[in-house]
Structure formats: structure tokens, C-alpha cells
Amino acid sequence: MTVEGGVELLPIPTPVASKFGVEIKGLDLANLSDDDFKTIEQALYEHQVVLFKNQQSLSPYHQYMLNHRFSPDSNIYGHSNNTKATASILHPDLKTLPNQPQVQLIGNGFVREYEGLQNAQLKHPHHGTFHKTAIPAAEDLAFTRFYRWHIDAALYGASMQPPKVTTLMAVKVPTGRRQTLRYDDGTGDVLDVSLGTTAFVSGEKSYEILSDADKVFARTTRVEYAPHPYIWMSQAKSLPTGLGMFSDGLELPLEKLPAITDADVQVHPMCWRNPATGKLALQIHPSAVRKLHLQDGSVIDDIAEVRERVYALLRPGIAPELVYAHDWEEGDLVLFHNRGVLHTVCGAFAPDEVRMFRQCNLADTEAPMGPEEEV
Template sequence: MPHAAEPLTVRRLPEAQGKSSHLGAEARLPTGMQHIDLFALSEDDKQALREGLFENGVVVIRNQQGLDPNVMPQIGKFFDSTAWDIHSGGVKMVTDAKNILSVNRGARIPRAQQVSVIGKGRFRDHEGIEELDLKHVSHTEFHETPLSAEEISQGFTRPYRWHMDAPLYERLPGFVTTLHAIQVPKQPDQKIKFSNGEIVDIPAGATAFYSGARAYELLSDDEKEFAQNTKVRYAPRAYEWMLDCKATDDALTIAKVGKEKRLDALPEWSWDKVHMFPMVWKNAQTGNPHLQVLGACVYELHTTDPATGQVTIMNDLQKVRDTVHKLLKRVYAPENIYFHRWQEGDLVIFHNRGVLHSITGELSASSKDDDSEKRLLWQCTMASGTAPVPYRHE
């Protein structure tokens, strides 16, 4: 007798078992479905996918070689019915050298303008793009005290910058980001040394994730109360503002004050378009709290006294950064980080309003056609029409 058709299932990844990251699962498509097709999924399949993503934070679908890039914005709209039909970074790829987001030299796919092309190396005639010379950013260019040349030669690396995919100005961050691996580096594993001295092997070019829910769990009761009553105001034109700043060793925030651009030297801006978000966001599916702070771009903290309604504004930038770093730093431990080991064809969907992520790896050899460090990914994150919902104790 033929086997009964299997529905879509979501199961924790083996490497995620036994860790406290709360992250990492694999979605297996229904029997006979090669590429994810949202229009062909049953209502039960859709519900399993939705619950799997919001509960596990990061979900991978394997063997998606040949995927139509237009599927990626469809996924964005599936998880957020209010998503705009543009990439949250804007209609065009960021190419202005005054903006730190331009350093990867990415591009947009002509037939799917919501999808960016990122990676490392030279590529010709990819998706109608005549030539690409993509850069894999290294922590050595962004950290205040980077690893030494000797440490890098020994295989060590660091996360580059922990962040959500969020413009922080004008356009609201999407609910999900999708990443699709076309080509992955053929390099040995690299290593990260954590502040407690523990060394962890990670894949070359791994994308690292931590859960905002786990970060919130690690707070004391007083810190949870402070976080729930605090809003984070981000800097105007944050990615231009912090272009010359350098990060802490753990990549959670900026190390020193003094290298920020003057506000009057930034491209035209207005306060009504600058984002101020709750520090703790409510998970749209589970209702759980997530500590969601993009530490490199914080500007002020606005804390409301629940008894009186009085708002206290912390605007000493060093104090703001120190406060945020104290809240976030406990999550930066091996047991709380999920490093995705990319396989060609992987389609990774992650909860952009529930996790933070960072590129990792030292892939800096000169680009050539047979470059074993080559890395090519598609990325899509859709601007939302819905603001993040603050979490409050019931």
C-alpha cells in the first residue's frame, strides 16, 4: 500500500537540543512539495509553520535550490498581513558610502526587487546582475579592540554586530526575515572565544542568532520591571550617525562615545520619523516577552513610572549604552547562541521581532573565480504596517 501523504512538520534541530537558546528547527514540506508553495499548503500546514516559527525563532527548510526569489516576499506577507511590498531597507539597495549598511556591496534581484543579494566574492550574470563583487564584513573593521592577526590565523573570529533588520527611521521592521543560501564557503570551521574563556567551533560564515525571549529570561525581576517600562529611542539616521563608531568585543553595543556624527551633519531627517520602540516586545503568536534592543544604535531611554506616569529620560549616551549592555550581555554565552551551519539550498526564516542576529567569520582572501570563501545568499525582510506591541504583565 502507498504511504499516506505527510503534512508539513516542524521539529527542533539536533544541534539545538539540550541548549537554552530556544532557537533552531527544521520544517519538512508536505509529501511531494519540492519548493515551499504557500498557496498549496493546507490551513493545518500554514498553522504548523506559523507556530513553528514563532515558537522556535529560526526555522530552516532544506534543499530549496532553484527557488523563485518572489517566494521570499510572499513569506514576509504570510507572517505579516500588513507588510508593505518593499524591502524594509527601502526601494533600492543601500549604496551610499556614508551609511554603514553599504559596506557589503550588495544588490537587488531585478525580478524580485524586495530581495537583496549578499555574500562574499565575485559573481557574473547572477539573476540578471552583470557583475557582483560582494564583501563579507569582518569584525576587525568594526570592533574597538579586534582580535590580533595571530588569533585570526589560529581560526578565531567574532560576531560582527548584533541587530534586528530594522531601518529605525520611517519604515517599521518586518516580522520575519528570509535568507536563502545559493553558495556557501568551503572552509574549515572557525572559533569564537567567549568572555568566560569557553571556545566554541562554528562554521565559516555562520549566521549567529540569540533569542530576545532568552535575553529577557536572564534579567532580574527589577531589570524586567525596568525593561517593561522603558522605551528605546534610536538615533536619527542611525546607520549614518554611527558610521565611524566601534563596537564592544561581544558586538552588542558601541564601546565609546565620541565618534558619532553630529545630528546637523546627517542627511535630512525629522524627529517624527525617528523610531522609539518598547524595550520588551510581545510575541505575536505566543504572547511571550522578548528583550529587543539594537544596541549599536540606541540614543535615549525613556522610562515611565507606572505609579505616577512620570517619564524619566536617560540621554547620557555612555550611560545609555552601559545600561543596555548590562541587560544584554548575559545572553552572550555558548548555550544561548544558535550558529546556523549553512548548506546550499537552505531557506532560513527567522522571527525578526523575536531574535537578534549577526554575521560571523573571517572571509577576507582576495576574490577570484575559484575562491573557496565564496558566499552567496538572498535576503528579504519586508517593511511592516504594524508597530511592535509592548509586553506587559497580565
């Protein structure tokens, strides 16, 4: 499809059963007109994932400015409320670029210098540090798992609403081998993936495939997230699918968390409405959930029951035929609608396999639209 000015929108090889995603050609991301941005914005909300190829020359500043166009009232990185940051499970994965603090360097291996960052040791998230069980070490380079399905969001702080968009820029990508991704949940489900893929699923598809009864439940239930969730969950362990946590009583008690303000505890609808199309997406961060607020005013606060209900809703949406696992090439810039997809990193790297990615998202000032709101 060609739009005005010779800009092309091309399909990308996302799953036939859950078709989403588009590549855009013909735009200069460092010099976007208002009409150019409207093309990107419309594509993002209609297709959920937008790919730009060969963006090696795009600076961290212009990457940040692209995010800023979606959230013009914010210049704060989406997890910047992480007090006691070293206790957060996110702390080891992110290296802030000194010259552009809204942009993080993530990946694997030693980086001597990059954009003002000196002698950085990057550590790719590995399921062995977060899951209750792990793939045996002897199989580690051949097999992998979904690490943690999530939405990029602090999920705590009244002014730290979930970002609308995340941008990921592939700076350095190891090549030459693939891995088999295992669900390890008794189903036998597997995927063939490139090394270090980022996996996406459509929240709209996840909602669409629910039973009628589950759709009513999802539309009328609100999710309360734990305060300081990435510290709260830091001792707990994940299910092998990366779709939530085991309920072994390992979450930190509230009195051991940083100070909590009730107004900063976030409660969101299970379903978020697309601001352009009006479609509903099932958008839950399964590892951070703490309570469910039901339509009749009652609250489910038994953490095991909360997680079981959330898992039952989300697991169909991560079936192999619904997952888009992006095959990264250096220079790929991917924008994804953080309020319309869940995503996760994957992959097991050897120590000498250097992977460098730039990530940016901005905490928004507006909460996601719920099912009751009209576009």
C-alpha cells in the same frame, strides 16, 4: 512531530539551555496553501527560527512572497529608507537583485552573474572594519568574532516598522574549515563555529534570565533610536562582542545627517510581546540606541550610560551556552522571527572563498507589540 498532511516538525540542534528552532519538512514553499502558511506562521512564533532544507530551486520571487505573507501590506525592503545610502554602514554589504528588488544578495567574493546582477563584488562583513580592536591578521582565518548583534530594521521612518520575519537562503557555501569565535571581553568565552555562521539568540530567553528588578526595568523602559542610525554610527566603533558601541564621541552630529523628521524617529519598548504566545522578548538593537525613556517620564540621554545599561541587560543572553550558530548547507532556507531573536554574522573569509546568500525582509506597517498590550 507530524502535523496535518504529512508535514513534519523536527528539532534542530539549538542550545539545550535555550531551546528554540525547528525544521519543517513536507511543504512546497512555491505553492503554499493558507493552511500551509498557518503551519509556518505558528512554528515561527512558537520556535523563533524555522529551517527548510534543499530549497535550491526556490526563486527570489517565491522567497519574497513568503515574506509578503507575513506583511501583506508591505512590498518595501526593510532598509529602503536609507537616503544617502553610500554613507550607511549597510551599503557595502547589500546587492539588490534587479529582478526582485526586495531581495538582496550578500556574501563574499566575485559573482559574474546571478539573477540579473552582473559583475558583483560581494564583501562579507568583517569585525576589523567595525570593531575598535581586531584579531591579528595572522590569526584571522582561524578566529572570528560576532560582528554586530542586531534586529533587521531601519529604525527610522514612521512607516518603516521592524520586519516581522527575515528569510535567508544559502546559495553557495564554502566548506572545509571551522573557526573559533572569541568574545574578547575578558571572560575567556569562545565558541566553535562553522565558517560564516549566522548566530542567533532568543530574546525570550534573554528576558527570562534577567533578575526581577531588571525585568521590571525592561518592561517599563522605552528605547529611542538615533535618526538615520546606520549613518549616525558610521564613524563609531563596536565593542569586541558586537553588542554595542564604544562611546568615544564619534557618532555623527544630527546636523550632519540627512533631514530629520521628529515623527520618523522610532521609540520602541525594550520588550516585545509575541503575537501568538504572549511571551516577552528582550529586543534592543544595541548599536543604534540613543536615549532611554523611563517609567517616571525621565530620559537618560548620556550615550555612555545608555549603552552601559543596555549592555548589562543583553550580555547574559549571548553566553556561549545560549547561542545557536547555524551550520549552513547549500539550499538551506532559514526564517527567523525578527521580533523575537537577535542575530549576527560571523566569519573571516579568504578572497577566493565565494559565499552567496539571498536575504529578504519587509518593513512592516505595524509596530511591535509592547508589554502592556494583550494578545
